[in-house]
Structure formats: structure tokens, C-alpha cells
Amino acid sequence: MEALVASAVAVLTACGVYLVLRRRTFPVILGLSLLSYAVNVFLFATGRLVQNMPPILSKYADATYTDPLPQALVLTAIVISFGMTALVVMIALGAFLSSDTDRINTTDTPESGDNA
Amino acid sequence: MSHLIILPIVLPAILAPFMLMVVRHHLDLQRIFSVAGTMAFLGIAIALTAQASTGDIHVYELGNWSAPFGIVLVLDRLSGLMVLLTAILALAVLLYSIGTDWDKRGHHFHPLFQFQLMGVAGAFLTGDAFNLFVFFEVLLIASYGLMIHGGGAKRLRAGLQYVVYNLLGSTLFLFALGTIYAVTGTLNMADLAERVAALPADDTALIRVGAILLLLVFSIKAAVLPLHFWLPGSYANAPGPVAALFAIMTKVGAYSILRMYTLVFGPDLALSSSLVGEWLLPAALLTLAVGMIGTLGTRDISRLAAFSAIGSMGTLLVAISMFTPLATGAAIYYIVHSTLATALIFLIADMVVERQGPAITPTVPMAQSGLISVLFFIAAIAMAGMPPLSGFLGKIMVLQAAANTPQQTLIWSVILVFSLVAMVGLARAGTMVFWKTPDGYEPPEPSDDADEPEDAVLSARVSRLPFVAAFGLVAMLVAMTIFAGPALTYAEATAEQLFDSEPYRDAVLRKDAQ
Amino acid sequence: MTLLRKLFPHPVLSVLLTVVWLLLVNRFSINSLLFGALMGVIIPFIIRPYWPNMLRMRHPLKIAEFCLVVLWDIVVANVVVAKLIVFRRNKDLKPAWVTVPLDLRSPEAITVLAGTITLTPGTVSSDMSSEGHAILVHCLNAPDPDAVRDEIKSRYERRLKEIFE
Amino acid sequence: MSLVLIALLPFLGAILPPLLIRAGRNAAAWSAGGTTLLALVGLLTHAPEVMRGEVLTARIEWVPALGLNMNFFLDGLGLLFAGLILGIGLLIILYARFYLSREDPMGQFYAYLLMFQGAMVGIVLSDNILLLLVFWELTSLSSFLLIGFWKHLPEGRQGARMALTVTGLGGLSMIAGLLILGQIAGSYDLSVILTQKDAIQASPYYLVALILILIGAFTKSAQFPFHFWLPHAMAAPTPVSAYLHSATMVKAGLFLMARLWPVLAGTPEWFYIVATTGLVTMVVGAKIALFKDDLKALLAFSTVSHLGLITMLLGFGTKIAAVTAVFHIINHATFKAALFMSAGIVDHETGTRDIKRLGGLRKLMPITFAMVTLASLSMAGIPPLNGFLSKEMMLEEAAHTVWWHSHYLLPALVVLGALFSAAYSFRLIAHTFLGPQRNDYPAHPHDPGPGLWLSPAILVSLVVLIGLFSKAIAGPIVAVASQAVIGDAELPYYSLKIWHGFTPALYMSAFATVAGLFLLWQHKPLERLWNALPRPEAKTIFEALIAMLVRASERLTNALHDGSLTRYAGIFVVFVFGMASYAYFTGNAPAHIKPLGDLGPLAVMGWVCLVVSASCVVLYHRNRLLALVIIGVTGLMVSLTFNYFSAPDLALTQISVEVVTIILLLLALNFMPKDTPIDSTKAQRVRDVVISIIAGVGVGGLLYAVLLGDFSQPSISEYHLANSYKGGGGTNVVNVILVDFRGFDTFGEIIVLGIAAVVIFALTESVLASNVRARLLNREPDQPIAGDAHPMMMVVATRVMMPIALLVGVYIFLRGHNLPGGGFIAGLVVATAFVMQYMASGFAWASARQTFPYHGIIGGGVLIAAATGMGAWFNDLPFLTSAFGYVYLPGLEKFELATAALFDLGVFLAVFGAIMLALESFARYAWQPGIESEHPMDINPERDDPKVSEGEA
Amino acid sequence: MEQVYEILIVFFLVVSGVFGLVGSFGLVKLPDPMSRLHAPTKATTLGVGGVLLASMLHSVLIEGRLSLHELLITLFLFLTAPITAHFIAKAHIHRHVKSEELPKPGGDHDWASLDQSDNTAP
């Protein structure tokens, strides 16, 4: 199970990084989204992976619960990364509309074609 | 119970939404509120610093949950000083922005400005690692907004890079926090310190990774090579006053390094001791070199300011990376100097850019060039670390702190050689901007002395507020110089407090009460 | 009337919301009922600007009848479609487009009809004509398109017309 | 007068001229002169004590922790130099008043001059080497301003920069040298250091410190090979040259060598470095001076040469040489200042300084002629002028100095220098004033008024008087100054007189004079030869060097910071990976003992979906819409993962955020290209793949290590689990953590969201205020657009869905404290409900029915959260302390009221407002005139049917 | 009695599983996009409906508590499934179907998706 989660996070990270390394804004934003998935799962997983032990206190049973703290942290992280994503989308859009290019590298002039 | 500690966070956090709700269509009112708020912020910061200067550590337990279970704010000498520095800088920058009407060029400058203050103050005051992340994000997102304030294609593209790079940094922050939490099971810094110290010696690999990742995160903020790439583009393209305000942002990184790597991963901790300084020092030296080289190798005055900021950070980080009380004292002194000087040079760069464009080859004659050239001269002296201003004293402090260390020769030669490079670069830029007559332009008046009457006419037309702000910063630099003795005493006391982390931990974890 | 109308713009919706609340809470209690009813009043009031016209529905029995018919048809439809999917070769399928002219005029009624069409045997309501007087229906397997149209009109539209108009 | 005051007086005085210039040029000059005079008088009041051999001190603590204090002391050397600086300064101020033209900003000039003067006085009075460094660098800076004073001249700028660069270089190396010296001595106070000769010379760092300090001194005093900046500093106005290059700036290096002579001199290293440098400088400088046509350049190189001479004397390391050096410092200051000022007069009156264009001025400018002649002859070493005296002593000293194992080499070279020196001095007289009168001077030359010639005249009279009555005038000061130089040792025997008898020095001197005359006679052919010889022009080399440096910096800077985020990010990833691996593999990782979880088929299936979809996002990222669809799958799977591992709150949040994000991205994508072209080469893609695999491996490996680790310390969350109900009043621990234990995080988090929305709004405003708006209005859609903008079915479905969704939102909000949910998710759900409405009926229609401004909702949310937090203050509890209680109403079950719920309401509002403001901003881009529709749906048969619509109305 | 309950629940579960599978299988198997639209809208909806019913029965009969909130999800699905199908069909018509391939819309001008008359965009 641990290997599964770790490898999934690894794939998410790798895909995210690859997209972040693209030269256009849109894939970069997608890459950042994938990265934020990866980091959320990562952070979450540091609280250990257990099934059916949600940290909802039960009045009746003396149950065991998973670690709630990473969940709270991930929640905060999700929200923050949502805000950031929204903002970066808007900046990308603004930059594209103002400069007529969605290249992310300022080195790449619109004419430079496929060698960027 | 004194609620003073939380005020630097709560005050702007209330002021900004209030402005958004009530006065978002009235710039004048916003200005009044913003200035009043910032002044109050300054007052609070002074009170806090006074409180902290006794050497006591004040802890504020949010939600009345005791550490490490809730979040605490901790006021010690360093955090008090940093908040005070923020307040001073903020006031100057705010006055400048109002005086130059920069706040008119886009929406919501003042709320964002207040939010930025809140984020910075929170980052300085918090005693919780994850809360630090949250405040990093607050100050970052506010900075994104301020950076692209006013819009424009170039600024937006630079802003995009800035945001994306910092988002990567934020991601890394979470990876680091996750790792650290997994190993230690806590987020409170004082508690972390206890737990990290108690870790078994045969299980250090992961906490080391956590420590280094965290260091890298802070290094991004502090613009350490090779994680500094976000800085030149964004600072050079940000509105001038915003770039000046950002002078404190790099210091947040420096502050965090100081805090974390004296408190949690202290220099006498075996598992991380070889890790931090060993890498940070060469990186800091490289940062210094690249920054100073940049001042020589750029034709754009804003970029010049940006690179000098990098160079200044390099010097600061050299001091930090030695992790001795002496060096840290120097670093703390230098933090204050560097913030003020960097802000000053960005303000002046903005004055120049506003009058004749960003290139250092002049195109049109500049209004008030006399006054501006004086300011530039002062700022350049400060940035290059020339006497008599505090930069020189700071440099000497760093050099002295490096004496008798194994890397003395390296540190000394890098600092001194690149001071020269910076000096040449700044002199080159200054002479070209202020002394060279624009090609094909015949000055109607050969004199552009600040004291000439035509300048009086000009300054009546142009607001004096920007100059008040700039000269305010100069005055602070001069004060830093004249009162260098007491300042250094405070800095060294601060450094001692940092390296003696026992009281901090006791105060936060309320050991005395137990 | 107008005041009542203002306070309870959509009585049916209010009832629906109360029921939904009880379902959400998944437990019957006085508290829940009261709160549900409260919500049933407040929420329609809040969204009133977004639902300007009043919905009129009559003949509760007919509604029930219609629902039962549809539910039964859904079950049947699924078996039929499942058989088609699993046992029929693709080339033996005879898909077809069918135009169903409408007698209904109320948007709510038309929507219910369209939804019903989609949920029932082998038909998907795909589009509406530009003035809203016909629905375009796609049939998965319709050797006789006209029969499909007639069945829709007789089986569903008739009942809906009684309910809504 | 306190020494501190003397040192600071010029700085204080520097403020006056710029202020007083409005009252006229005289006022400015008076204020400058008055300040200087005051300082000079102050200094002279101490003269008697110093002459008695006392050392005066003044101490003020500045930065004691640094060893930097305002410690001043005044001994003979200090008195001599301070006297020269202030005295000549006074003359220069007078001279400058008449020299500068009406266009020159005189206020600035005097300010700079006084600053410079103060710095110089500071250097010579400092008893603290760090303080000395401060003043030292200040001289570099103020001289930079002075040299570049005529900023419109490119030579001025270049000269100033060059001076600053070279002297700055020296200053920086001196910082290092002096710091080492201070560390060896254990104090930065000169008076202490000067007593530590043995310790210093025995230290292994002696040589390093010596070289570093000497670099400082040599650059300042224009010693070979750093001599080239000085002639180019001549672009400055003449008063500046006269001041800087006779008595002050260039003498600072000599002063330092003299000052540290007691501790540094006397070793072979000292002798060879200093004496050799001095010798070479003397000869080279003199030789170049002979062939300079510019009066000031000639004088500049002669200065270089004389500075070399003094350096060489100091380098000899003998006491008598030191005395000679001190004496020559005085003499050089007098005649050189006079010469510079006279040259300035010539320039001022004739309009040129080019010797080739002058000649025959003897009759036209008799006063000037007299002054120049006397001073030049002194410079050439002709008796009975003062130059002769010190030169004689120097030759005498040189005659018996062994250098490089040879008795003759050094005297020979010294004579060569003296010979050139005589030659250029004669040439200065002959080619400027003698010869036939010309009629092609640029101006009509005549002697100036006394304001200009008074200063040089005073100096020239000194030249003569010292020559004649050396013992009486210069004797005492030379004695005390020399005593200060040589330290505690006894003053050697020397006599300041013209006639010493037939000594070797006299022969050498005579030979030099005669040969000098010969050279003057043969000047023309020699000049041809000189011009024919290739010689490296130091300025060109320097400029080329700087230009190279600039180019290299530029290339490096631009190459490093080329604006390629791709590269930055790649470096980031690789670097982080490298550092983390290093940290991991140098630490100890124990054998892991934690039992592993089971591998269910469900998990494997989820894994497959997640991995495949993530990979396909990459694979299909060129088709942007497709990538968005697939990333939806990824988000769904991540949400499912959270559910699977007992995190319902996260699952809810994740899926809601996911949907809103996709909507945002779709809104943005509408205006962006729908496809991503290939714009990376195959090699780049391979590289990127490698980098991303590195990142993946790193993160995956880290997580795997974390998950396998069995860590000894319990998490703090055990406390949260235990206290959530008791102390927080909720059973959903995650929510209690969010709104209570760590409510402050949440407070920050909603602020982040609020800021994001506000920034998005602000950005929209500024983009739409630019020319983008026009482009958007004329935009051709890049894909065909279907009809039916607001489809009926959607509208009707929304009418039912929206209230239900709102209800669900309320439900989620209310249960959050005890069960999964909470303000944040509720905010998202409610926002989604509104988004549905926007999608169904259009932005214009829906927002027309929106009564609350979203700004206000965000602000209100944050304020409610903050107010809830502050409520605790009234109970004297910290910010965000929560309270809760159970309320019993008759007939009802108990229900809970908690301040946390109020806080959560703030969260809800902020989230809702933020999302809506962001969406609204995005939607504004698409605004076109005329898209407002009065109807919620486009197709409505009821509306068109007259019968029914009547009934409806 | 327990046994009967269980059989009932198992029946619903198995049936819904089969329908769910068939729905997705149809998505893969059927030849043209419009036909594919039929499979998920019906079979899958019913599949989920079965599971929800089973869940309700399970909680009532086995766990012994009344739980009807699964009805809500069913309600949602029945409400939304036609709309999504409708929209996907519209999108398909818009992108891939020409006006001539469709039957006439009676007296009206054209089918709404293909009707360009109200597009104000230039």
C-alpha cells in the first residue's frame, strides 16, 4: 500500500514537473495543479494511511482514529493552492491578452519559432 | 493579558477588508486609513520592540491553546526588531506610493499593502512552522498582487514567472513540513527543537532531508543562488515602491533561516550541523558575487537595483551562514541596513525610471536630477558598503566575524573584491544617469543644482512626499550609522538570545509553570 | 396574495426543500423539521429573483402516476438497452433521429419531458428547436421512428400536459 | 578646540555653502573659508603642545563592540598634515572663488571640497584604524565628486570613475590589511598598534597585511603601476587638482606609510616593495612628464614622480630618509600647489593649457611668470629654493643605499629621475613663458586679479622662505613630524641647510641640472622619438579592462538571468533533489520496522486510474481542453484517495476545489490558444523528462521512506483528539483543528483567498482599462459557436438544483463542527450553486440579480472571523479563543452554539465571496455590448405563446 | 428473515453491478457517439440507483437504522443525468452533425444548437 501511494505521488510529481517545464503558460498551470495534488497527498500521507478511521469522534465506541492534524494542514494547503491557482490563471490570461503570447519565457520572442 | 503581540497582524487584517468593504471607491479615504493604519502599526512595533528589548520572551497562545497544540506567537528581540523594521519601511514606501500616485495606477493598492504587512508581521511573530507557511503565503499572494499592480504586458509576464517560481517554492515548503511532521509529530518550533534534539542518532536521514528542504525554501525567499532566479525579473518589473517594500521579503527568508537554524536545527546539533552552514556559505558567497556582478552587467536601472539587492542579500547570508553569535550579531545589524538601503535604491530607481525610463543611458533631461542624484549617491554608497553609512560598518562587522574562521581568506576576498565590482557598477550607472547629458540635448540651464530656484518651482509642482520618504530612509541609515554602537549592542544581544534557545523553549512550552 | 406570494414564491419548492433537509439530516426530529421548514421558506425567498415565474402543478395523483410510469419505464429501458448493448452487434443497431413536436409550452414541463425521454427506452433528447416547439430525439435502435414519437407523445406528454397546464 | 570638532568641522561646514549660495557666491565662499579657518585656528591652538612633543587625544565611543571608535590623536605628523590640508585648503577656497565661473554650481563645489577636506583631516587625526578607513574611503568618494565636478565633460566622468575605481580598490584591500593588522595587535587603536612592532613583524600575517596596506597606500598615492588614474583626474577644475594632487589626497598614501612606518618599516620586504615602487614611479613619472604637452598633465606626472620619490624615501627604512621624506612632503606641497594654481591661471587667462599653443607669456603675465619660475625651479631642485634642500638630502641618502646588491644602481636611477625632473621643470618655464610672444592665443592673456594670484603667491613665498630660512621656518615642524614617524627612536642628526659642502649629492644634483638643460635643448628630437615609440597607454588599458569586465558581467548576468523560467525551474528541481539526496545519504537511516498496509484491488484500481490519468495529462497536454478533461479524472481520483484513507473532509474539499478550478481554467482557456504548439526540441524534451523523473523519484522515495519510518515520538494530534470535544465542542477533529486549535491558520487562509480574489479583480480592471479591451471587443472566436446561449433545460434544472444546493450548503456548514463539512466546503458548494446559475442564464442576467457586492462579502467574512477572534479579548483571553454552549429551548432538542461557528461563518463568506469575485472577474473579459438579456433563457415557447404568457402576467 | 434481507440486498447489488458494468461496456463498445450516449445515461444511472437502494436496505435491514438520504443522490442523478446527456448531445451535434443530417424541426427555424441567428459575437 505504501509503495502504491508513494509511486502515485511520484508519478504526479514527475508529470507536474514535466508540465511546469513546458514553455507555455497553460501547461505550466496544469503542471502546478498536478504538483499541488502530489504535495497534498504527500502531506496527507505523513499522517499514515489507514482505512475507515476518520477523525470523527464517536460517542459510543472507543475507536481509534487517524491522525487529524495532517488533514487539517492539507485542507489549508488545498485552499491556499486554490487561491494561488486562480491567481496564476488570471495572471497568465492577463499576460496573454496584453502581450499576445502565452510563452512563459521572456527570452522567447513570438517569432523565435520552434527552437525555444 | 497583553494583546499587543497580535496587533501587528490583526490591525492590517481588519483594516484591509474594511477598506475593501467600505471605501474601495474612495482613494483619498483609503490613503488616510492606510497611512493612519501604518502609523499605528509603527507605534505598535515600537512598543513591541521596547517590550522585547528587556530580553524577556513573550508568548501569545492563540485560542488559549497551550503550545505545542495550538499556535503561538512569540516575541523576542529578533521578531520585535523585524516588525519594527517592517513598520518603518512600510511607512516610507506608503508615503512614496501616495506621493507618486503609484497607488492610483491600479485597484486595491492599499488593501493589498496592508495584507502584505500582515503577512510579513505574521511571519516574523509566529512560533509555529505551519503557521509560518500560511503567513508566507499571505505575504506572497499580497506581493503577487502588488507586483502586477498597474498591469502592462512586461510586468505581467515577469509577474507570471515570479508567481510560478514561488508556487514551486510553496510546494517545496509543504514537502519539507510534511517530512518534518512525519518524523517529529509536531509543528511548534520550540517543540520541534526539543523533539529534534531527542531524536535517536541512528535515525537522522529523514530529519536531515526535512531540514535541508526547509532551508532551501527559505533560501528561495532569501534569493540564495541558485534559487534566486525569481528576483531580478520580478523586482525590476515591479512598481518601484513595491520593489522597495519587497526589500523586507527577502529578509523574511533570512529571518526564517536565522530562526529555524538557531532554534530547531541549531549549530551544536549533531545531526544537522554539517548540513546548513557548509552549503549556505559558498552559496551565499556566490550570491554576493552574482549580485554585484549584476550591478555592473546591466543597463537597466531597476535591474541594477535588483542585483544590488541580491548582492546585499549575499553579504547578509554570508554572515548568517557562519552561525556564530558574533556573525549573527553582524547579520542582524546588516539586515536592518540592507532593508533600508535596498528600499532606498528601489525608490530612487523608480524616481529615475519615472522621469527618463529604465535605461541607464539618459534620453531626456530629468527634473530634480540634483536631488535625485544626491539620493542615488547615498543609496549607492550604502549598497556598495562604502563609508560612512551603515553598509560599511555592517561589512566590517561581517569581516570581523569571519576572522579566524577557516574560510576567512575566501570570505574576505569575495566580500572585498565584489564590493569593488559593485562600486564600479554603481559609479558607472550613476555617472551615466546623472552626469551624462542626453545625446543631442542642450541644457537650457547648465546648472541642475538642487538649490537652484527652478527646482523650487518644480518641487512645488511635484509632490514632496516621495522625497520625504526617501530622505526618511536616508535618515534611518544615518541613524543606523551614528547609533551603530547601541544598534550593534542590541544586535549582539539579539544574537545571544537566538543562540541561547533554552529560554525560548521554556517560555513557549511553559516549562516554568510545570 | 401578493404578500403571500412574496413570502412563499414557490410553495412546492418549500415542501421539497423541507423534505430534502430531512433526508440530509437523515433523521426525523422536531428540530430538523422546524429548521427544514425554515429553510424551505428562506431559500426560495433568497433565490426568488432567479426564478421569476410561478410554477403551477396540479393533480398530485397524476404526478404520482406519472412518476410510477417513468420509474417502471426506466427499469424496462435499462434491461432493453443492456440487451442491445451486450447482445446486439453494432451493425444491427438502427439508430435514428426523431423530431417530437411539442404541445407543451411551459419550460418546466418541457424539461421534465425531455428528461423523461432521456431516462427511458433507447431515447435521448438531444436538442430543442430554435423556438422551442420540438425536441430532437436520438434513438439507439428505432426501426420505426414514428412509433417512438407517438409513444412519447401519448405516454408522457399527455400526462405532463395534464399536470402542468 | 577638541580634535573631534576639528575633524568634524569641515563636514558640518559642508552644509553651509549649498544653503548660502542663494545669498551669493561670496557668502558661500566665506562660509567655506570661515569653516576652514576656524578649524585651522583650532588646530594651531594645539600646536604649542604638539611642538613640545605632547600627543593630544580625544575619544568618543562609537561602536565599541566593533573596535571602531571616534578616537583622534594629534602628534607632529598629524599636525603637519592637518596644517597642510587646512592651510592649503584655505588658499584653494580663495582661489576657487575667483576661478570658477558663474555657471558652475559653487555651493556644491564648496560642499564637496569641505567634505573632502574633512575626510583628509579625519585621516590624519585618526587614532583608530577603522575610523581611518572610514575617512579614507570618504576621500575616495568626495574626490570622485570633485573630479567629476564638470559632469558634462566625458573625461571628467571617466576620470572620476577611474580615480574611484583605483583608489576604491586600494581602500578595500586596505580594509583587509588594516583588519589583519588590528587583529595581530589586538586593538584597532593606532596608539596601541604602534607599540606592537615586534609582534606585528613576527606575525605570519605580516607580509599579507603589508602588501594589502601598501596596495591601499600606493593606489592613493598614485604609485606605479596604479599611477595612471592621477593624470586623468586632471579633468577636474584646477582648484581641485591643486588641492588633491599637491597636499591632500595623494599624500594620504604617504601619510599612511609614514604613520605605520614604526611598525611596518625596517624589514627587507618593506624595503624592497616600497623603495622599489617609489623608485620606479619616480623615474617613470618624471620621464612621462617631460613629454606631456598639457600643463596639468605635466604637473600631474611630476606629482607622480615626486610621490614616488617620497615613497622611496620612506621605503629606505632609515630614520634620516624618513626625515627627508617629511621635509619633502612639505616642500612638494608648497611648490606643487602653487604650480597647479598658476597653471590654472594660465588656462583661465589664455583659454588653453596646451604648451604647444603657449609660449612667450613672460611679458603678458609677469606675476604668473614669476610664480611659475620660482616654483618650477624649486621643483627642479635649484638652490636656494626649498625643493633643492630636500632633494639634496634625498640624493645623499640614495647615494649610500644598497639596492639589489649594488651600490650604484639606485643612485644612478635616482639621478635619472632627478634629471628628468629638472628637464620638465625647465620645459615648463621655457615653453610656456619664454620664447617669442604669439598672437594666436585663444584669449587675450593678462595677469588676473589678486583674488586668483594671491594664493599661489603666498605659497611661492613659502617656497622661497623655506629655502632660505629652512631651519627657522620648517625646522621645528619637521622635527616633531619626523619624530612621530620614526616612533620612539631618537631623532637622527640632520641639518636643513643649503650648503653641505662638496658631497656626492651635490655632484649628482649638478649633473642632473645640467643634463636636464641638455634634455630641454634636445626636446624636439626626443619628442619625435618618444612619439615614435609604442607605449601602452594606461588609460586605454584601464578602459579596455573595465569595458571587458562590463561586457563579461553583462554576458554572465544576461546568460544567467535570461528570463527562461523553464531553465530556472529545471535548476530548482535538480538542485533541490541533489541537496535532499545529499542530506539523506549522509544521515543514518535505520532498518525500517513498520508493518506495511494491505494491497487491496480497489487501491490498485485507483492507482491505475490516477497514474494513467496523470500521465495522460502530460501525453495530451497539447490539446488543452482534453488535458483539462483528463486532469478532472486525476482530481476525482485524488479525492477518492482521500476518501479511501479516512479523510472525508479532504475529499469534499478536493472535489469542490477541483470543479471550481476547472471552471476557472475553462473561462481562461476561452481566450487562450486551444492548442499548445511544440516549441521544444527533442533534446530539450528528453532533458525535461529526465528532470521530471528525478523529481518524481525524489518525492516518491522521500514519501516511501517517511511511510516506512517508525518514529518514536507521538504526534501532538493525540491532544487534539482528546480535547476536541471537551475543549472545542466538536466531534469532527479536523474541523475543530481548523476553526479552533489552529484557527489562526484558517484566518490566514481565508485572507489568502480573499487577496487572490481581490488581486484577480484588480488585474481584470487594469487589463480591461488598457487597449486589451478593444481587442477583446473585436475578437473573432477561434471556434464555431453553437446557438442557444442559455438553454432552457439548463435553466429549469438550475431552478431546482440551486435551492437544493443552497440547502446542502447550509447543511454542510452546520454539521461541519461534528461531521465532515464546514464553512469552507459550504462556501464552495454555495458558490457552485451560483455558478450554475451564471452558466445557465448568463453573467449579465444573473449578476443583475445579485444584490451584495462580492468585495463586501469577502471583507465581511474576514471581519466576522476577526471579530469573533477579538471577542475573546473582552474575556481577557487570547485572540480566537472559542466558547461554546448548549441551548435548550422548550419543545426542542438541545443544540449547540459556538463562537467557532461564527468564525466558520466568516470562512464561509470569505470563500464564497472570493470565488464569486474571481469568477465574475473572469467573466467580465467576455463582456460584449448587447449580450444582456432580459430573459433567463433564450428559448421559451411560453413567452412566445400569447395565450399562456398573458396568464403568466 | 435475516437471510431474506441479505438475499434482497445481494440481488440489488448484483443487478446494479451488472448494469454499471454494462453501461460502461456500452460506452466502449457502441459504434457512434450518439449511440454511446445511451449507455451511461441509462444503465449507469440504474446501476447507481441499485447500489443506493441496496445501501438503504442495508442500513435499514441489517444495521437497523433508518437511512433515506441515499434518495437524495438518486434524486440528483435523475435530475442531472438527462441534462448532461442533453448537453453532450448538443455538443456533438454542434461539432459533428450537419443540419441536413437531422430531421426538420417542425415549424421552427432550425435546431437550437445549429441556429446562428442569435449569436451576437462578430
Place this chain on the structure above:
Amino acid sequence: MIDIAIHFTFGCFGAALLMNLWKILRASGVGDRVLALDTMVINVIAMIVLYGMWFKSEIIFESALIISMLGFVSTVAYTRFMLRGNIIE
């Protein structure tokens, strides 16, 4: 017995999910993929409910509810994008 049935149903929906995934990756047009995604969402809801049955837990029910609501919204958004380009106009 119920457990076996639950697992059987899990298997069915799992297979369905994989088929949906396949369709998302290999389809002729975006419309088909949106359809597949929509189906996937519905299948996921079924799986969540099954999961709840399996663990006799009510806690994740809301996930299913919210997913059913939001899945609809996102599908509509995708199709609106395909139809009109602008999803909020």
C-alpha cells in the same frame, strides 16, 4: 454473503471505471471523453456508497452527494465550453 456481493459489485464498478478510463484516453472527440468522465463520476459515486456499506460508515456519504452535484456542474462546464467557448456569458 453481502460482503461477497459488495466485492462483486466493487469489481463490476472497478472494471467499469477502467473502461471509462480507457474511453477517456482513447476516444474520437472531446465530447466522448466528457461523456466518459461523467460516467466515471457516476461510477465513483457508486463505489463510494459501496465503500460506505462495506465499512458500515455514514461518514463518506456527503462525498457522494457533493460529487454528484459537482460532477454535473463540471460536465456542463465542459460541454458549454465546447458549445459556446464561453461558459459564463
